[in-house]
Amino acid sequence: MxxxxxxxxxxxxxxxxxxxxxxxxxxxxxxxxxxxxxxxxxxxxxxxxxxxxxxxxxxxxxxxxxxxxxxxxxxxxxxxxxxxxxxxxxxSDKQYLLELRERGVAIVPSQVAAGACLREVVAGLNGQQIVVKPTVSGNALHTVRGAAGSPELEQALAELPDLVYLVQPFIPEIQSEGEWSLLFFDGEFSHAVVKRPANGDYRVQESYGGQTALTQPPAAVLESARAALEASGPTPVYARVDGVVVNDRFLLMEIELIEPYLFFPQSPAAIQKLAKAVATRL
Structure with a gap:
């Protein structure tokens, strides 16, 4: 049937x-x-x-x-x-990044802070450019960037809802070089894109003016992305591995296993790859 x-x-x-x-x-x-x-x-x-x-x-x-x-x-x-x-x-909770770090995956440096601890963690980074984002979020919702200790960032933090947050350094390579997304279906690499933010912004999403280009990843980037995916557990039907290259090293930003945009227009053949991976599991 x-x-x-x-x-x-x-x-x-x-x-x-x-x-x-x-x-x-x-x-x-x-x-x-x-x-x-x-x-x-x-x-x-x-x-x-x-x-x-x-x-x-x-x-x-x-x-x-x-x-x-x-x-x-x-x-x-x-x-x-x-x-x-x-x-x-x-x-669904970005605290998984800390688990992957314990498993040997190079991630963007991250601290977890909840409630009053958020101000304490940010205070310890005084003067540094940082990004604060909820551990459960998407599309840059409730994400703020600024200099720790600055009045502007303090005001932005005061307006955030009472959630659990990741505190990370701002990675300037996202603006200069872009953010990688590598797509895998049933563990096999399919295609990759580089996402770049609009001038002056740091958010790569298209809703904020970001642009995307199909790009063949260097061997080291692909190897690092594959290793991060393998460290995440059983082979998923689909996965998107997001990261940024800093000093020739791929740093994981996220592994998307829930609802990632898969960049089908950039690689139409990926549609058949996902369909086949789904059929194989059933």
């Missing part, structure tokens, strides 16, 4: 992101029956599907409690999630 697979998305992208829509035909070509479902829709019977593929659930971090409850619902119904619910839970 044809296996049915739900492609989970957000209500804001109820028909998927336009760049993801060709994935539906690619999954059909692999003998699957894909259906787009909004993950927050209470009328969906997830047990009617053989698996759920996470795609544009780009609101999970602002509905985090609801999202974790949904993961538990899938577990209870014994519906496989791609990537797995264990991987998604682990990946």
């Amino acid at each position: 044809t296996k049915r697979i739900a492609l989970a998305t957000s209500a804001e992208l109820a028909e998927l992101h336009p760049d993801d829509r060709p994935l539906l035909e690619a999954l059909r070509a692999e003998g699957l029956d894909p259906v787009v479902e909004v993950w927050t829709d209470p009328s969906v019977d997830w047990s009617a599907y053989d698996a759920v593929l996470l795609r544009t659930v780009w609101d999970y971090f602002v509905r985090y409690d609801e999202f974790t409850e949904w993961l538990a619902q899938l577990d209870k119904a014994e519906v496989p999630l791609l990537n797995s619910t264990d991987q998604v839970r682990w990946n």
Whole structure:
């Protein structure tokens, strides 16, 4: 029998992101029956599907409690999630970076600070250019940059909600050289892009004016990204490894195992690669 697979998305992208829509035909070509479902829709019977593929659930971090409850619902119904619910839970909080550091992965230097500790951690970096971001977040939400100890940054910190944060040094190479994203399907490297922020900005997302270019990664960058992915645990169906090269060394910024944009327009063949990886797991 044809296996049915739900492609989970957000209500804001109820028909998927336009760049993801060709994935539906690619999954059909692999003998699957894909259906787009909004993950927050209470009328969906997830047990009617053989698996759920996470795609544009780009609101999970602002509905985090609801999202974790949904993961538990899938577990209870014994519906496989791609990537797995264990991987998604682990990946949903950026504190996983500290775990990877303990496993020998070179990461952008990071400290975790919650509540009143945030001011204490920032005070210890007085004068340094830093970035502060929530450990559960996306699209640069509640992310601030500035000189530690400056009135401007103090004001920005005062306006942040009471969350747990990562405190990191600002990496100027993101502006000068760009940020790498390397895509893997079933552990196999597919393609890579370099993302560069708009002039004067530090955020590489397109919503902030960032630009992206398909680029072949140097061997050392690919090797480092692959090693970081292997350190993260079982081989995921899909993964995006983000990082920046500093002094010829690839520093991991994030491993995206939940809802990463996969840069299909830059590499259309990747659509078939993901479809095949999904079909192989089912």
